[in-house]
Amino acid sequence: xxxxxxxxxxxxxxxxxxxxxxxxxxxxxxxxxxxxxxxxxxxxxxxxxxxxxxxxxxxxxxxxxxxxxxxxxxxxxxxxxxxxxxxxxxxxxxxxxxxxxxxxxxxxxxxxxxxxxxxxxxxxxxxxxxxxxxxxxxxxxxxxxxxxxxxxxxxxxxxxxx
Amino acid sequence: xxxxxxxxxxxxxxxxxxxxxxxxxxxxxxxxxxxxxxxxxxxxxxxxxxxxxxxxxxxxxxxxxxxxxxxxxxxxxxxxxxxxxxxxxxxxxxxxxxxxxxxxxxxxxxxxxxxxxxxxxxxxxxxxxxxxxxxxxxxxxxxxxxxxxxxxxxxxxxxxxxxxxxxxxxxxxxxxxxxxxxxxxxxxxxxxxxxxxxxxxxxxxxxxxxxxxxxxxxxxxxxxxxxxxxxxxxxxxxxxxxxxxxxxxxxxxxxxxxxxxxxxxxxxxxxxxxxxxxxxxxxxxxxxxxxxxxxxxxxxxxxxxxxxxxxxxxxxxxxxxxxxxxxxxxxxxxxxxxxxxxxxxxxxxxxxxxxxxxxxxxxxxxxxxxxxxxxxxxxxxxxxxxxxxxxxxxxxxxxxxxxxxxxxxxxxxxxxxxxxxxxxxxxxxxxxxxxxxxxxxxxxxxxxxxxxxxxxxxxxxxxxxxxxxxxxxxxxxxxxxxxxxxxxxxxxxxxxxxxxxxxxxxxxxxxxxxxxxx
Ligand SMILES: Cc1cc2nc3c(=O)[nH]c(=O)nc-3n(C[C@H](O)[C@H](O)[C@H](O)COP(=O)(O)OP(=O)(O)OC[C@H]3O[C@@H](n4cnc5c(N)ncnc54)[C@H](O)[C@@H]3O)c2cc1C
Ligand code: SF4
Numbered sequence: 002x003x004x005x006x007x008x009x010x011x012x013x014x015x016x017x018x019x020x021x022x023x024x025x026x027x028x029x030x031x032x033x034x035x036x037x038x039x040x041x042x043x044x045x046x047x048x049x050x051x052x053x054x055x056x057x058x059x060x061x062x063x064x065x066x067x068x069x070x071x072x073x074x075x076x077x078x079x080x081x082x083x084x085x086x087x088x089x090x091x092x093x094x095x096x097x098x099x100x101x102x103x104x105x106x107x108x109x110x111x112x113x114x115x116x117x118x119x120x121x122x123x124x125x126x127x128x129x130x131x132x133x134x135x136x137x138x139x140x141x142x143x144x145x146x147x148x149x150x151x152x153x154x155x156x157x158x159x160x161x162x163x
Numbered sequence: 164x165x166x167x168x169x170x171x172x173x174x175x176x177x178x179x180x181x182x183x184x185x186x187x188x189x190x191x192x193x194x195x196x197x198x199x200x201x202x203x204x205x206x207x208x209x210x211x212x213x214x215x216x217x218x219x220x221x222x223x224x225x226x227x228x229x230x231x232x233x234x235x236x237x238x239x240x241x242x243x244x245x246x247x248x249x250x251x252x253x254x255x256x257x258x259x260x261x262x263x264x265x266x267x268x269x270x271x272x273x274x275x276x277x278x279x280x281x282x283x284x285x286x287x288x289x290x291x292x293x294x295x296x297x298x299x300x301x302x303x304x305x306x307x308x309x310x311x312x313x314x315x316x317x318x319x320x321x322x323x324x325x326x327x328x329x330x331x332x333x334x335x336x337x338x339x340x341x342x343x344x345x346x347x348x349x350x351x352x353x354x355x356x357x358x359x360x361x362x363x364x365x366x367x368x369x370x371x372x373x374x375x376x377x378x379x380x381x382x383x384x385x386x387x388x389x390x391x392x393x394x395x396x397x398x399x400x401x402x403x404x405x406x407x408x409x410x411x412x413x414x415x416x417x418x419x420x421x422x423x424x425x426x427x428x429x430x431x432x433x434x435x436x437x438x439x440x441x442x443x444x445x446x447x448x449x450x451x452x453x454x455x456x457x458x459x460x461x462x463x464x465x466x467x468x469x470x471x472x473x474x475x476x477x478x479x480x481x482x483x484x485x486x487x488x489x490x491x492x493x494x495x496x497x498x499x500x501x502x503x504x505x506x507x508x509x510x511x512x513x514x515x516x517x518x519x520x521x522x523x524x525x526x527x528x529x530x531x532x533x534x535x536x537x538x539x540x541x542x543x544x545x546x547x548x549x550x551x552x553x554x555x556x557x558x559x560x561x562x563x564x565x566x567x568x569x570x571x572x573x574x575x576x577x578x579x580x581x582x583x584x585x586x587x588x589x590x591x592x593x594x595x596x597x598x599x600x601x602x603x604x605x606x607x608x609x610x611x612x613x614x615x616x617x618x619x620x621x622x623x624x625x626x627x628x629x630x631x632x633x634x635x636x637x638x639x640x641x642x643x644x645x646x647x648x649x650x651x652x653x654x655x656x657x658x659x660x661x662x663x664x665x666x667x668x669x670x671x672x673x674x675x676x677x678x679x680x681x
Contacts, residue, residue, distance in 0.1 A: 048523075048524070049523040049524070050515075050523060050527070050528045050531070051524075051525050051528050052528055052532065101525070105524055105525070108523075112523075121521075121523055125512070125515050125516060125523075126217065126512055128515075129510075129511040129512040129514075129515045129531075130217050130511075130512050134511060135511055137532065138511050138531065138532060138534035138535060139473065139475065139534055139535025140477050140510065140511050140534060140535070141475075141477065141478070142214075143213065143214040143215055144214050144352075144354050144355055144356070144478075145213065145214040145352075145354060145362045145363070148352055149351075149352030149353045149354040149355070149363075150315070150352075150353040150354070150355060150478035150479055151351070151352045151353040153478070154316075154475065154478060155313075155315045155316065155353040155355075155478040155479040156313060156314060156315055156316060156319060156479075157316065157475075158316040158319050158320065158472070158473070158474065158475075159472075160471065160472030160473075161319060161320065161323045161472075161597070162323060162327075162597070
């Protein structure tokens, strides 16, 4: 059963890829965002760099940043719609119900497309530039205002062998 | 502030205000020679430097289009700066001298297939006095009685692992970073953002040393947001001036008595190639055909160890850690030349970008969550010159200045592959000796940070672009003043040698001007 469903989804991806190759003519109108697209995109971002303990707002904020860029480019907007249709088989609800493994598999199929690379790059900087992520990872961010680390543990390692 | 008019024929024009251009400008102007320094970037104040990598990247990095071929990363093959102070803003300040055998690579390593190995036309004896001046001026730790920096966590891991492997020559390195206040600059606060510009000025940069010193001489004008695009010459073998674009991309021509180019290799090459004309159909000063060839960037790769305890590698000076035991040439390792191991650090974003480029998904996110347990080092090794490694111009693509986009082509020599394998294994062993849970190799992921070789010095005008002063063979009053001059790379980070050569060139050029020979 599962196999069959994946095959079906894959077909959709291929369609999406096909349309991605088509490109967009100048002067076309950017496809307006639907709330569901944003939700799906936010979830895609999460699948790219899933940190379960990270505040979900981080992914929402990055989604907003990416949406903003997409809204300014007809080409990106069209790629985005195609990618979403491909990933979700025209039903955003279905995507949200897929188990993570299937989502990963579907994303793997489009990982070499320009749209995926755009999203990956934006998500990487958005997520790993975020102070909440820094906190999760143990990075302490800007240090100038605290006088650097010279008195704040720059050499506090305590587990090394004598 | 001193200003010179466009048609003032007395000025020496220096192109670029980084390590080479900043140093040269300062030395010349303090010898009483009038200097106009054209700098493509803006001038920042110390207050503009913040401890935020992404923000500084946008402020100081050279972001105009370039293309990488071979193993040079395609969209961003070279990492350098476009700002007053040049890449001395990004640099992490390791200052090693070249060694005798490295300056005589051809004699020591022999005739190696697929290389253009040569000996330098400059001896170590000739360079040493200038190295000494440079180390004093930069305040290099470990020289002139200057204490080395204390070791930070990333260093302490590196040192402990190195000792387990039996390495002896291990310390926090010779760095142009103040361990205590010196020459009007404060000391390192272990801010941990060296590659984003040092917000306290502890790390040497021409921005707040040579440039203001030159200005005090009364013989110097720094002209920022001025992009040199073409050099002009007469038919007597002399350059006469330089065309540049100001911030509104309006073209001006500055007359010149002599021109010194220190654009950091890629731009130096581009400027020469773009100045081609009937007399120099392959690019200015390129009768040898060697301009843009023999491009070197050091054999370079990274190793990250996921350690059993926390490291917090972000706390402290990036490159305050070096192992020199592998630097001597040693046939038994199966390759010629030597390598250094140096500490390095990454922010979460750069770790995510470089650890396994292009990776995503659960496993990668889990790996990145171990950020605070990571220790990191670089290997930096001697890179043999190869004719095919080159900087050329794109036949059709233009950047926003309307200049052809540079193409950076770089491949590894077989020797480099062996050295990489050897160095990566050593890096891995350093961390495994301390119980690393996982070790990741970063190979062919970094843009070049060291650039050398594309206008090599030599005694034979048919096989080199410049003589041993960095004066082009073809045009008497045209000089190259950056890493382009290096006939071979050695294993040392290049900047101290760029500075030593610039100081030496300044003496020569001064005497030529004073005796009216130029
Ligand atoms: C992250 C990083 C770390 C580094 N760490 C070290 C280290 O530890 N040790 C070491 O030895 N080296 C290090 N380096 C390398 C070091 O920064 C360079 O070797 C050095 O800055 C080169 O000096 P330069 O004068 O040739 O060029 P730059 O310092 O790059 O200066 C060139 C200047 O010329 C300007 N310019 C270029 N073209 C034009 C034009 N056409 N018109 C006008 N202006 C122009 C540029 O804007 C720039 O300001 C590092 C580099 C990086 C990126
Ligand atoms: S670690 Fe030291 S040198 Fe590096 S940025 Fe901070 S104060 Fe400057």
